[in-house]
Structure formats: C-alpha cells, structure tokens
Amino acid sequence: MANSIIELYTQVPADLEGNVFGQFDEHLKLIERTLNVTLISRDGMLKILGTEQSATQAKKLIEELVTLAGRGNTITRQNVSYALSLAMEERNQVLTEIDKDFICNTIQGRPIKPKTLGQQEYVEQIRKKMIVFGIGPAGTGKTYLAMAMAVTAFRNEEVSRIILTRPAIEAGEKLGFLPGDLQSKVDPYLRPLYDALYQIMGADSFAKNMERGLIEVAPLAYMRGRTLDNAFIILDEAQNTTPAQMKMFLTRIGFGSKVVVTGDASQKDLPRDAVSGLDVAAKVLKKIDDIGFCQLTSKDVVRHPLVQQIVQAYEDYEKKQKPSRSTGGTRTVRRKKNDHTN
Secondary structure (H helix, E strand, C coil): CCCCCEEEEEECCHHHHHHHHCHHHHHHHHHHHHHCCEEEEECCEEEEEECHHHHHHHHHHHHHHHHHHHCCCCCCHHHHHHHHHHHHCCCCCHHHHHCCCCCEECCCCCEECCCCHHHHHHHHHHHHCCEEEEECCCCCCHHHHHHHHHHHHHHCCCCCEEEEEECCCCCCCCCCCCCCCHHHHHHHHHHHHHHHHHHHHCHHHHHHHHHCCCEEEEEHHHHCCCCECCEEEEECCHHHCCHHHHHHHHCCECCCCEEEEEECCCCCCCCCCCCCHHHHHHHHCCCCCCEEEEECCHHHCCCCHHHHHHHHHHHHHHHHHHHHHHHHHHHHHHHHHHHHHC
16 A cells, blocks of 8 residues: 555646756656656646655655746756755755845846755855855855855945955966966966856956956965955865965955855865865864855756766765775885885
8 A cells, every 4th residue: 555656736837837847858757767756747737646755755846846937947957856856855845945045146137046955055154154165076166156155245345355366276287388478377277267257247347346456366376465354255276275375375364354265175286195275274274163164065066967977976986996095005015114124
C-alpha cells in the first residue's frame, strides 16, 4: 500500500507553461526522472502520477516554480535542479522565500537576487558585517553579488566610493609580452570586475564615476600605504594573495567602510608551495565577531548546469588524490634518509 500510485492535480496558467515546463518540456522531464513521477499537462491542469511521497513533492515543486514564474522570473534548469535538491530534503517554499531578497536591478532592468541558500547567507552577512569573506568555487556568484551590494550601497549614499582590486597574478601567462603601458598590462586582470559593473551600472555611468574618482579599479599593489574611509571595497581572487598582502589590505580599512573578500581556494595561481593569504586569514580571523566567513559550495553554482557538474567532479577527484599525495610524500622522505645513511 505504501508504494501505491496516486493522482494529484495542480494548475499551471497557460501564459506560464512555457517558462515553467522549459524548452521541449525539459524541466518536466528532469522532475519526472528525479522524483520518479509521470506529469501530464492538459487544458491548464497538470496531472501528477506517483507514490504519495513523490507526487506530493512534485506538486509542491511545480507550485513553487509557478509562483517564481508569476513574479517575472525566467525559470532555468539550475532553478529546477536546486528546487529538486531542496524537495528531496523536505525543504519546500525555500526558493520563493529566497526570491524575495531583492538587491538591485541591472541596467537592462533585470533584478539581481540570491538564487540559493548559500548566496542568501552571503548577502545577509554582507549587510550585517563590516568584513565578509566569500569563499567558494567558480560560478557561485561571489564577485557579482558583492558588486551588486557595492553599487546598491553607493546609490543609497551609504558609502562615497567603490574600490575594486585584484592581485595581478598570472594564470600561466606572463605580463611582459602584453603591449602598452602598465594600465594596459593590468587591465586584463581587472576585466571581470569591469564586466560586472557594466552590467549593473551601465558603461556611461561607470565611466563618469571612474572619471570623478568615485569608482576605482586597481591592482592590489596600489593599495599599499593608503587608508580607505567611507568606501565599499572588494578584493577579488584573494586566493592569489600572499599572507603579507592580505594583512596589508585588511589594515587599509578606515571608518565607514565595508569590505568583501572573494576567493576560490581550489584555483590558486601562486608559485608552488607558496602559502595563500586567504587560507591564513580564514584561520587567523575566524573568531572575530564583525568578520563573517561564508563558504559556498558546488550547490550554489548558478552558471550553466555543466559548470556545477565540472566543479563537483574536480572536488571528488581532489578528495581522492589527497591520501595518495600524503603517502607519496612519506615515501620520498624515507628514501632521502636511506640515501643519506648510505
């Protein structure tokens, strides 16, 4: 009896069907595969066939997607995948609650909001704490959400300027071959910051505020010797700082400032065996109340679903490699001792 099939029904307005169901019904197919249900759409009603548990989960999930679509959101495969993971944990209506957390609009009028619980916690910590470390893999929205919060604070006159910085560390390439002056050479490192600001503020507004000195985008080395008052400061790619650089940066902070430090501990471009300033800061500062640490994971990836799978695959691979690396290191030491004896 426990596994008997039941029928449930839920209404999906005709004007929202395309958005909720996805292209070629891909969202419905994903729900069917994951929850082991059958979904049949007819005349604005969706029939759900499955066990009591799975059919109930599917009904609540569809209703949540309808609510999100009704608010003007474009339902993506990532939305559906995340809603499914929450449904499996019996955490219903979480997405619709997260969706209420509005930050600002892009220049095209698209609302910027957190899309996962991890992102919501990150945004909340930025609101409450003076310094926040956002640590997590690529695609989790660390930099973009921090940028949106910075622009919002700037527009609300909570800060008088925005300062964006990155360590100019090469990811396998060298600066020297690039043409032009120093600014031309460092611009490629800062391009992701420019791109995010163009999306949120628009190129004209960004250029005007840059000319007036109200927005500054600079390599981390330019921060030395300064005191940064009444500013929203974002240090991006912090995994590529040295401990000395991180200490230098954090001690620049003045009155009325807010700081967000973002980084991905799995993508360091530092020389081999060099210690990351981000790793050290996470250990040294974790007990200070007004400093927040938000650890984002592969569940918080909001890029193409394939990116989430790539991040997860690398995480699994690196976990498997750690024991063998430590064993290899032990054998190397033993050989050296034997060689020395001989």
